[in-house]
Amino acid sequence: MARSQETFSKKEIQNKKEKKRKDKEKKMLERKENGKASFEDMIVYIDENGNQTTTPPDHSKRLEFNAEDIVIGVPKREDLEPEDKVRKGVVTFFNESKGYGFIKDSTSGDSVFVHVNQMSETIVEGNRVSFEVEKGQRGPTAVRVKKD
Structure with a gap:
């Protein structure tokens, strides 16, 4: 009789991969059930003071400025x-x-x-x-x- 080509370590590696795949599927299903995977929950807004909030910004507080007034870089030595x-x-x-x-x-x-x-x-x-x-x-x- 011929021996199986699979050794104990190969079987062990296959079992670990299968278990990892099943765990991943299980976690994905749990997230779908709990509703934690929605995109809206992941959005964060920055208010006028630079703080993070979950509410969208108030556009009435929006500041208007002229783009030409913005200086980018270091002034020349002269x-x-x-x-x-x-x-x-x-x-x-x-x-x-x-x-x-x-x-x-x-x-x-x-x-x-x-x-x-x-x-x-x-x-x-x-x-x-x-x-x-x-x-x-x-x-x-x-x-x-x-x-x-």
Whole structure:
């Protein structure tokens, strides 16, 4: 006599799948009987204060506005208040042989690159200077640097 091709574990897996399918059908029938599956019960409205409610909103409280008045995004840098062009700071590092250094801005505390071509006078570390900032190749660059 030939043995059955089904092993105990295969039978067990089939039984589990069948039980799961029957449980799912049973739950679906229970939901239909209880009436919990209606779409209207699932709808939630948001009132004028931002709270969730089950009642539809009152259209008499509706606000009208012009779509062109809505600003989306961040204003451009030019639209903001103009900054003071001349800044003051202290030279934190300067290499005379290579011709560059850094100035620490006294108001913002940022470190700004400075090149020897942008200076009217020679400077050394610790000097107080006034300068203007322009966008350079790798970030902000100090231009028109003068000793104070």
